[in-house]
Amino acid sequence: xxxxxxxxxxxxxxxxxxxxxxxxxxxxxxxxxxxxxxxxxxxxxxxxxxxxxxxxxxxxxxxxxxxxxxxxxxxxxxxxxxxxxxxxxxxxxxxxxxxxxxxxxxxxxxxxxxxxxxxxxxxxxxxxxxxxxxxxxxxxxxxxxxxxxxxxxxxxxxxxxxxxxxxxxxxxxxxxxxxxxxxxxxxxxxxxxxxxxxxxxxxxxxxxxxxxxxxxxxxxxxxxxxxxxxxxxxxxxxxxxxxxxxxxxxxxxxxxxxxxxxxxxxxxxxxxxxxxxxxxxxxxxxxxxxxxxxxxxxxxxxxxxxxxxxxxxxxxxxxxxxxxxxxxxxxxxxxxxxxxxxxxxxxxxxxxxxxxxxxxxxxxxxxxxxxxxxxxxxxxxxxxxxxxxxx
Amino acid sequence: xxxxxxxxxxxxxxxxxxxxxxxxxxxxxxxxxxxxxxxxxxxxxxxxxxxxxxxxxxxxxxxxxxxxxxxxxxxxxxxxxxxxxxxxxxxxxxxxxxxxxxxxxxxxxxxxxxxxxxxxxxxxxxxxxxxxxxxxxxxxxxxxxxxxxxxxxxxxxxxxxxxxxxxxxxxxxxxxxxxxxxxxxxxxxxxxxxxxxxxxxxxxxxxxxxxxxxxxxxxxxxxxxxxxxxxxxxxxxxxxxxxxxxxxxxxxxxxxxxxxxxxxxxxxxxxxxxxxxxxxxxxx
Numbered sequence: 001x002x003x004x005x006x007x008x009x010x011x012x013x014x015x016x017x018x019x020x021x022x023x024x025x026x027x028x029x030x031x032x033x034x035x036x037x038x039x040x041x042x043x044x045x046x047x048x049x050x051x052x053x054x055x056x057x058x059x060x061x062x063x064x065x066x067x068x069x070x071x072x073x074x075x076x077x078x079x080x081x082x083x084x085x086x087x088x089x090x091x092x093x094x095x096x097x098x099x100x101x102x103x104x105x106x107x108x109x110x111x112x113x114x115x116x117x118x119x120x121x122x123x124x125x126x127x128x129x130x131x132x133x134x135x136x137x138x139x140x141x142x143x144x145x146x147x148x149x150x151x152x153x154x155x156x157x158x159x160x161x162x163x164x165x166x167x168x169x170x171x172x173x174x175x176x177x178x179x180x181x182x183x184x185x186x187x188x189x190x191x192x193x194x195x196x197x198x199x200x201x202x203x204x205x206x207x208x209x210x211x212x213x214x215x216x217x218x219x220x221x222x223x224x225x226x227x228x229x230x231x232x233x234x235x236x237x238x239x240x241x242x243x244x245x246x247x248x249x250x251x252x253x254x255x256x257x258x259x260x261x262x263x264x265x266x267x268x269x270x271x272x273x274x275x276x277x278x279x280x281x282x283x284x285x286x287x288x289x290x291x292x293x294x295x296x297x298x299x300x301x302x303x304x305x306x307x308x309x310x311x312x313x314x315x316x317x318x319x320x321x322x323x324x325x326x327x328x329x330x331x332x333x334x335x336x337x338x339x340x341x342x343x344x345x346x347x348x349x350x351x352x353x354x355x356x357x358x359x360x361x362x363x364x365x366x367x368x369x370x371x372x373x374x375x376x377x378x379x380x381x382x383x384x385x386x387x388x389x390x391x
Numbered sequence: 392x393x394x395x396x397x398x399x400x401x402x403x404x405x406x407x408x409x410x411x412x413x414x415x416x417x418x419x420x421x422x423x424x425x426x427x428x429x430x431x432x433x434x435x436x437x438x439x440x441x442x443x444x445x446x447x448x449x450x451x452x453x454x455x456x457x458x459x460x461x462x463x464x465x466x467x468x469x470x471x472x473x474x475x476x477x478x479x480x481x482x483x484x485x486x487x488x489x490x491x492x493x494x495x496x497x498x499x500x501x502x503x504x505x506x507x508x509x510x511x512x513x514x515x516x517x518x519x520x521x522x523x524x525x526x527x528x529x530x531x532x533x534x535x536x537x538x539x540x541x542x543x544x545x546x547x548x549x550x551x552x553x554x555x556x557x558x559x560x561x562x563x564x565x566x567x568x569x570x571x572x573x574x575x576x577x578x579x580x581x582x583x584x585x586x587x588x589x590x591x592x593x594x595x596x597x598x599x600x601x602x603x604x605x606x607x608x609x610x611x612x613x614x615x616x617x618x619x620x621x622x623x624x625x626x627x628x629x630x631x632x633x634x635x636x637x638x639x640x641x642x643x644x645x646x647x648x649x650x651x652x653x654x655x656x657x658x659x660x661x662x663x664x665x666x667x668x669x670x671x672x673x674x675x
Binding site for chain 2: 198205
């Protein structure tokens, strides 16, 4: 008799445990964050991870009655690995959202999986315009290269720049930037000459000499952000800064993360982008302060703000759907708008791409540190590539 | 277009400083050391860390950028490399490429994957006008350092007792030992010097080439081209090869930028078809 009660009690307890376990698994909302945490693009991964964790710390880990659980995976910047990790996250961990994606190929690789499994994929970094077309479940909170580049072309032609030499790294994003700039700038009546530099290029001297001989009003440059510092140094070493050639480009070359280390060679470079650590708004001041405090003084850059807003988008979407994932979540995300540290942003319901202000900035020394100081704003810029397609 | 010529010479000289250590180990000791770039990276990091964390002036870091990799090279030679002298080249390649990956991971872990930036002293920055040629000061500095190195290395190899012992030890270690030459000591010293030269090249190159954990992989191809084109039996071979390649690369990128990096590879293929042992090598 006694034995039987013990047994049945144990059985009941087991059943309770199993039920409880199943219930809590159902209630948790898992988010798979796939980022390059090691390898050449680790800085992107670290910035985004730090921003996402900051957002969760500030806003709690319970949304719409569900516990949010973050699973961070390192894809080392290799597309095959991203795809495999996305599959594991969707199939084994049953995540409701996948997010992150440091580079264009890394964002494209898992796109078919997102479509098939109806799992929203939030792109927080990769910037090629076409990414959101790869799956109806992709939504982006970073930016597109043409979005930052076309306004620059318009700004340049409006500000007395007539002749420009473009110098880009010879790979996908570089060619995108070159095309976006040349197209928009020559449409405004400007004159453009194009140079492409091999991606693995140890010495910029021949290209810079060619620029010096062409004597343009401005040099448009797009190189991956790490190489940017090397480029800036050689630009100044060659005396191009003193010869009156303005240095312009999308903001990658003066990435806030490494800008301070470049030193005075960066001064005066004019770039366009959606985010600067020096953006003057109460939201950004609070964001930068909290980010630095949580990360040993590291500055948030444009990657960090993409991660922060990506998390905000997921949270708001979950609130709107009462915690449901999949189809409902992606529908809820479309058309959301909010005030981000970078300024007002919205998700375009047609393209699922972010609509945001683009700022024209100049590198200046503020309180002893180098910053991209914004001096003009082009409001509510949509991705020009998709805008041109829909017209 | 003398400016292009000047830039090409400076770039070639930089390639030489980076590659001459490899010419020493690969050429003189007949050891395929693909980890050469790791020693160059070590030199670069020594300079970057000393300048950025401890505020040492650039010039003062250069001797240390030689000594630290040289000591590392000595230790590794005594413990690991010497086991592989007698092994096949394939074993040597596999072993040293393994070392490269370990070095990349270790530096990534210890220093982070970001670019290391150094600030040159102001007297090395900028450029001056010399007889109508625009001459970069830092590039002139590299040319000067490299010139001194070539002369010194050539003298040591051809005029000193150490040089002749080294050549003897390489050509026939058994007979050299029989003559009372301490072959293993000579190899250790040579290997250390080769590693130190790589480190110096890495330190000098940090400003122009950049410095991050993938450095040894990124520039391995350049070291190898220099040594293959130059031949491996002397120092003058790699030196002239560096100059030719540097000038051809810079001029090619200036005059036919659409060909990009292919000029240097085309040149290498042409040289190797005409002279399979390298420009200045005798056939073995």
